[in-house]
Amino acid sequence: MVYRIGMLTIGQSPRTDVVPEISSVLGEEFEVVEAGALDDLSDEEIAAISPRQGETVYVSRLRDGREVKISKEKLIPLLENKIKFLESLGVDAIGLLCSGTFPPFKVKVPLVRPEPILRGLVEASISANQVLGVIMPSSLQISMGYEKWSSVLCEKIVVESVSPYISEEKRFKILSGIASKFRRENVKLVVMDCIGFSMRDAAFFKSKYSVPTLIPRVLLALGIKALLANDKNMG
Template structure:
């Protein structure tokens, strides 16, 4: 394809969840931000796998980093981060080979060394922390994470903040929005002045609950990433 044709060809967005695709919780937020008519291909690290197969291949190892994601049946699953990272790289290349010009990872976890040859890779962990730091300024940020095991790593992940973040735990996959409200209130009482929902599984209902419970500004990670990704698709 020559350069002029490439510049005018419709862009194809690929999304890659660490769970199973499509993600009915995230895709409406993404689609509302994207330009009308944007073509999308959705894929997941766990696509086509049974719960037994997932347990065999991705069971968390004691003391090692853990991720959490959503399956097609709506349930959540804990995953070994290193095992996910290995499959993630393969799935990214598959999306690139399908002609995706932009590929968005639907996870805010940190994955080092990912790269694509032709497609533009969008990694939320490279967007959310610096954006949150710029918004917070000198204020104290509070972070809500889905797993207690992830709280310790948030200090390093959000190192750009002027103050170390304070964390509370609430899963977007529990079905209990009040868990997020409780965490938001706790963070406000601990001195937070802005909140970050640090998981792509949090949705607008979680943001509203956090705002109502705390009275603080709340950054919804997937909405922030969706809006910036839309700029690449325009």
Template sequence: MGGRRLDGLRAAELHPVRRALGARARGPRRVAEGHARRGAGGRPGHGAVRADRAARRRAGAVRRVLRGRRDSRARHDRRRAGGGRLVPGHGLLEAGRAHRASPAPRPVRTTRPIVGLVTIGQSPRVDVVPEMAEVIGPGVEIREAGALDGLDRAQIRALAPQPGDEILVTRLADASSVFLGKRRIVARVQEKIGELEGAGATLTALLCTGAFGRLAATRPLVQPQPILLGVLRAMSWPGRLGILTPSAPHVPQTEARWRADGFDPVVVPLSPYEEDDPAAVARAADALRAARAGLVVLDCMGFRKKTRDELQAATGAPALVANLLVARVLAELCGV
């Protein structure tokens, strides 16, 4: 074999283009016997046509290989510039087609949220606020104000319910309970909301499940009764709706209010301030069970988690505690 032929084979092995063409690049071009090549001024024979076609195919293959190498190099450069990742074992396969920008950092809170809690009685409400604070979580400052703060017994008696008044019950600083007429304390509740907002509260909540209508506020204000209604309207349950109300005098007005809101309630009295009386809790549980209550609402902010757990165990029905439900909403609003 001549040196020219040997050099051609070595070039085919070393050059990437010829290596891509394989045997077609290395083999000699053959002309079918009996077919003449293009002669001077003559028409091409069949062998010449096939030779031309083979030459064009080889030229096209060369162009495709070179173009593929250029495109591959360009993609690699773009990936390096854009932070793309290469998947091991797959050459230049990119893990993500498009460069994804890093998410913007969350803003850092510079001050703690301040939650103002307004009771219709006297603050602090050491009976319910500690349980609410556990739900709201750390990092939130809680401030309390009471509609009866600073009032003596005579002034409080002047706020007692009169005929036709909606009855409310609340707790005083000495742990005793007192009945109030709702319309007689609305102005004082409104005043305490303003005081807490003026002292820096970022949001406030009312510690009473009575229907107070729209109260004025410059910051978010949470009222328990609309929250209870919203949750219940989003639910279904077997049996009737059991409502625990704070006293026997509350029963008629509580039943009328829940019926007006579209429910079929069985209303049972239990004072939140006699929750430590096992006999009273047992009587309430018996009445709810006899009425086949499928869900129980503790319709006073004074009820505690302890009573909920006892009622659930005695009736087999789930129960909602108003103050804990409000606390979960406050935690969400505070972002904790």
């Protein structure tokens, strides 16, 4: 049996920077179809939903590779429309390509969100005497990172940022600096808190500072696979 999975980005599809790695984890039993909250919007319409004062900043990617900052509050109805679209394609489950927090959606099929999976693994892995390091995709999200992860029972949280959508050369240079800071802070677990961070990003970071480093896309893929594999085994 081949499972059909809808991958829903908060930016524009196709996410050629994300979905191939997810598919490599899922394997041949999974067919992926994609949709994006911003797929039908012009540049002018996208600019109109950029974050205003007091709105939550989320970061994603347009299909031409450009980074885009979006208001979470204005994003919700766009995601709801694309959930309905993916359901109309007969998907068995939907994977949300964003590690941010969201309110509950009304969905007819399982909607797998990486944020609760990521949080659960962090809480299961870190100890009260250890330091958690978090890498956000934008400096505008530093305070959000501290707030988001403040409930984790650990000694301290250190939050830094780098965009996964800048050139690899620039990204790796910044990651090297973050690795040095995390080493000085004695960080024991690292969360790269954006779906845009790749396996290559995580591997590079670990080559500079060898501690467990989590990326949402891998956990999302494993969550989908576990969910539907259990369903298959029970059938």
